Amino acid sequence: xxxxxxxxxxxxxxxxxxxxxxxxxxxxxxxxxxxxxxxxxxxxxxxxxxxxxxxxxxxxxxxxxxxxxxxxxxxxxxxxxxxxxxxxxxxxxxxxxxxxxxxx
Amino acid sequence: xxxxxxxxxxxxxxxxxxxxxxxxxxxxxxxxxxxxxxxxxxxxxxxxxxxxxxxxxxxxxxxxxxxxxxxxxxxxxxxxxxxxxxxxxxxxxxxxxxxxxxxxxxxxxxxxxxxxxxxxxxxxxxxxxxxxxxxxxxxxxxxxxxxxxxxxxxxxxxxxxxxxxxxxxxxxxxxxxxxxxxxxxxxxxxxxxxxxxxxxxxxxxxxxx
Numbered sequence: 001x002x003x004x005x006x007x008x009x010x011x012x013x014x015x016x017x018x019x020x021x022x023x024x025x026x027x028x029x030x031x032x033x034x035x036x037x038x039x040x041x042x043x044x045x046x047x048x049x050x051x052x053x054x055x056x057x058x059x060x061x062x063x064x065x066x067x068x069x070x071x072x073x074x075x076x077x078x079x080x081x082x083x084x085x086x087x088x089x090x091x092x093x094x095x096x097x098x099x100x101x102x103x104x
Numbered sequence: 105x106x107x108x109x110x111x112x113x114x115x116x117x118x119x120x121x122x123x124x125x126x127x128x129x130x131x132x133x134x135x136x137x138x139x140x141x142x143x144x145x146x147x148x149x150x151x152x153x154x155x156x157x158x159x160x161x162x163x164x165x166x167x168x169x170x171x172x173x174x175x176x177x178x179x180x181x182x183x184x185x186x187x188x189x190x191x192x193x194x195x196x197x198x199x200x201x202x203x204x205x206x207x208x209x210x211x212x213x214x215x216x217x218x219x220x221x222x223x224x225x226x227x228x229x230x231x232x233x234x235x236x237x238x239x240x241x242x243x244x245x246x247x248x249x250x251x252x253x254x255x256x257x258x259x260x261x262x263x264x265x266x267x268x269x270x271x272x273x274x275x276x277x278x279x280x281x282x283x284x285x286x287x288x289x290x291x292x293x294x295x296x297x298x299x300x301x302x303x304x305x306x307x308x309x310x311x312x313x
Contacts, residue, residue, distance in 0.1 A: 007107040011107060011114070018114050018115070021118055022118060022122060025125040025126065026125060029126060032130065036132070036133030036134070036137050043144050044144055044147070047145075047148055048147065060159060067167075071167070072170075079181060082181055085312045086182075086308045090189060093189045093304060093307040093308050094192045096300075096307060097189060097296060098196055098197060100296045100299075102197075102208075102212050102215075104216060104218065104219045
């Protein structure tokens with residue numbers, strides 16, 4: 001074999017090695033993208049099933065219950081005031097009704 | 105170009121191609137993760153917003169129901185006092201009538217008979233009432249007839265009848281019984297209740313807001 005042919009064979013082998021390396025690099029790159037996609041999927045799954053709002057919801061629910069309690073208290077005070085007024089004005093009202101019934 | 109130069113060229117070319125492959129893959133991977141993070145953030149925001157809207161709607165409807173129930177309760181309380189006032193008035197009126205000999209009752213009787221007679225045509229009337237009242241009317245018939253004749257502006261003839269269906273008060277009938285004027289206590293109370301309804305509420309709850 002002449003020296004030139006020997007050199008040529010070495011170059012071809014070198015190119016084959018390079019081709020293999022590039023193929024390996026492509027495989028690695030695909031793997032990197034695959035991992036990224038998996039991570040992305042995980043992120044979305046976490047977000048979709050996130051209980052992150054529960055705490056703030058509980059807080060708002062507590063506020064709302066307090067607001068309702070205040071409204072109830074105000075209402076009770078209103079009822080007490082109404083009953084008090086009616087008790088105070090009752091006899092006079094009955095008297096007027098009787099007068100009206102007897103008035104001809 | 106020598107063989108070693110060519111080998112060097114191949115190695116260098118390979119390295120830079122591999123670097124480029126990795127760079128592109130890294131970039132794409134970063135973009136994929138970054139994009140999913142952004143999507144996740146906006147998804148969370150959307151969920152939060154949705155829950156917020158739902159809670160707001162729920163809160164509004166609960167408050168509306170609460171206020172509606174409270175208003176109903178207030179109306180009921182007022183209505184109960186209104187009924188109690190009329191029940192008490194009725195009780196007191198019955199107590200007054202329990203003493204038929206009282207001048208107040210005699211005057212009341214003359215007035216309610218007179219009202220019926222004056223409002224109806226004719227000069228002959230039948231006055232129906234319960235036993236006690238009937239006895240009292242008969243006993244005082246002369247005085248009552250005189251007063252009523254004066255009020256009507258002509259002589260009237262009154263005939264008194266007992267009616268067990270009447271509890272208190274009178275029903276004035278024309279002589280042919282084709283017309284009548286219901287002046288029983290129940291009728292008078294019902295009339296006052298209808299006429300004074302709003303005023304009674306005002307009287308009971310005056311001094312408030």
